[in-house]
Amino acid sequence: MDIKQIAKDTAKTLQSYLTYQALRTVLAQISETNPPLALWLQRFCADKIQDGEAYIEQLFQEKAELALRIMTVREHIAEQVTEYLPEMVRTGIQQANMEHRRQHLERITQIDTSTPSPEPETQATSDPNNEQ
Amino acid sequence: MDIKQIAKDTAKTLQSYLTYQALRTVLAQISETNPPLALWLQRFCADKIQDGEAYIEQLFQEKAELALRIMTVREHIAEQVTEYLPEMVRTGIQQANMEHRRQHLERITQIDTSTPSPEPETQATSDPNNEQ
Numbered sequence: 156m157d158i159k160q161i162a163k164d165t166a167k168t169l170q171s172y173l174t175y176q177a178l179r180t181v182l183a184q185i186s187e188t189n190p191p192l193a194l195w196l197q198r199f200c201a202d203k204i205q206d207g208e209a210y211i212e213q214l215f216q217e218k219a220e221l222a223l224r225i226m227t228v229r230e231h232i233a234e235q236v237t238e239y240l241p242e243m244v245r246t247g248i249q250q251a252n253m254e255h256r257r258q259h260l261e262r263i264t265q266i267d268t269s270t271p272s273p274e275p276e277t278q279a280t281s282d283p284n285n286e287q
Numbered sequence: 288m289d290i291k292q293i294a295k296d297t298a299k300t301l302q303s304y305l306t307y308q309a310l311r312t313v314l315a316q317i318s319e320t321n322p323p324l325a326l327w328l329q330r331f332c333a334d335k336i337q338d339g340e341a342y343i344e345q346l347f348q349e350k351a352e353l354a355l356r357i358m359t360v361r362e363h364i365a366e367q368v369t370e371y372l373p374e375m376v377r378t379g380i381q382q383a384n385m386e387h388r389r390q391h392l393e394r395i396t397q398i399d400t401s402t403p404s405p406e407p408e409t410q411a412t413s414d415p416n417n418e419q
Contacts, residue, residue: 165368226387232290241369258347
């Protein structure tokens with residue numbers, strides 16, 4: 156497992172995602188002040204937002220003002236949000252893992268307690284692949 | 288701008304992305320020890336990895352061992368990686384913004400310095416839309 160490479164890839168993905176959130180924020184702002192421009196931006200972004208940097212570069216060629224605005228907003232979002240992410244993500248994963256394990260245990264227990272059902276033998280032999 | 292909501296959405300996206308990285312790690316491991324299982328997992332994941340929790344839940348129904356393994360790996364990756372992300376992402380965005388601004392200035396300057404070219408008047412008037 157190449158932790159360094161995973162960290163790099165994750166940071167890049169996060170950077171693109173925050174660019175997308177900045178775009179959404181700017182869209183919400185200008186849809187009130189300048190609806191035609193908002194519509195233009197909404198159409199422009201459709202398929203290009205996967206790579207945040209490529210997106211901003213292309214937007215610069217079309218409407219530099221909007222690109223500069225999205226850049227400012229994403230920097231602001233990054234400053235406000237990133238410091239909370241490590242704790243949120245670690246807790247989120249731990250809790251989700253616990254919940255998945257709990258549900259799994261419940262399913263196993265249900266299979267065990269189903270033994271006194273009408274045809275326990277048939278059920279046990281009919282689908283041996285279910286056992287892990 | 289709803290910073291709290293953006294933080295929540297970002298953490299959820301990050302959680303799914305780390306699940307995807309854990310899947311890739313497990314895939315790399317079992318492709319050496321159990322190629323048929325790796326092939327099965329590769330086919331299973333194709334369209335479901337967008338939502339990490341839904342993916343793990345579905346994998347639990349099919350191969351609980353693999354789901355448990357991916358869960359363990361993603362928790363490990365989260366512990367190793369997340370603490371570095373805030374700094375990496377903030378720096379990444381600042382540097383990318385600086386680079387975009389630099390390129391933008393260069394483009395503007397190129398238009399300005401093109402004035403002493405052989406036919407400055409013609410060029411300046413032929414494409415006035417180039418100016419930002």
